[in-house]
Amino acid sequence: MKIELRKWTIEYSPALVALCNSVDRRYLSNRIPQPYEPSDALSWISKARQIDGVEGVFRAIVVDGRIVGSVSVERRPDIFCVDGEIGYMLLPEYCGRGIASEAVASICSAAFFELALRRISAVVFSDNAASVRVLQKNGFEHEGTMRRAALKDGRLCDLSLFGRVLMPCPI
Numbered sequence: 001m002k003i004e005l006r007k008w009t010i011e012y013s014p015a016l017v018a019l020c021n022s023v024d025r026r027y028l029s030n031r032i033p034q035p036y037e038p039s040d041a042l043s044w045i046s047k048a049r050q051i052d053g054v055e056g057v058f059r060a061i062v063v064d065g066r067i068v069g070s071v072s073v074e075r076r077p078d079i080f081c082v083d084g085e086i087g088y089m090l091l092p093e094y095c096g097r098g099i100a101s102e103a104v105a106s107i108c109s110a111a112f113f114e115l116a117l118r119r120i121s122a123v124v125f126s127d128n129a130a131s132v133r134v135l136q137k138n139g140f141e142h143e144g145t146m147r148r149a150a151l152k153d154g155r156l157c158d159l160s161l162f163g164r165v166l167m168p169c170p171i
């Protein structure tokens, strides 16, 4: 199995539509439109391309030539600009094969290097065991739990904050 990260291009918009319409949304925020339309993909990809390498790194996860997921790190605003927030998702049929773990390893290296970050944060639903494991395998540490911090599908949820800091850190 060959896993690569590629920059998004407009030609990938049908694959992004398919991904967003089939991903398991139980542990995602609601900001991804549902249903996800071709116009949503076009505008997201063109925005990602404009700010890539400055405000974030945005990559398609490609397995054996097929786009199966998305992974990104976005710089946080204002005084938090040394920190980036990571996010990732995969087509359900590709889960459980170590793909996200490898994709997170690669995007963290790219984000620390290209965005000169000092830290990467992840905020996950505390019961998203697969996501928590992906972070732990990539050197993220559990820094705290935000109790009853999210309302998802009528359910109050705890969120866990994970962080990974750049080591060694120049300043």
Ligand SMILES: CC(C)(COP(=O)(O)OP(=O)(O)OC[C@H]1O[C@@H](n2cnc3c(N)ncnc32)[C@H](O)[C@@H]1OP(=O)(O)O)[C@@H](O)C(=O)NCCC(=O)NCCS
Pocket: 023, 024, 025, 027, 028, 087, 088, 089, 090, 091, 094, 095, 096, 097, 098, 099, 100, 101, 102, 123, 124, 125, 128, 129, 130, 131, 133, 134
């Ligand atoms: C979260 C997600 C990206 C994980 O992708 P993945 O490719 O399956 O992850 P990996 O295979 O690299 O690693 C998953 C790890 O979690 C473990 N895991 C999976 N389900 C688990 C469960 N219910 N309980 C405990 N561990 C679990 C796996 O065993 C594996 O750990 P291991 O390598 O030590 O055996 C994927 O499930 C997904 O896209 N989910 C929907 C979107 C989402 O939740 N995104 C994250 C938002 S923060």
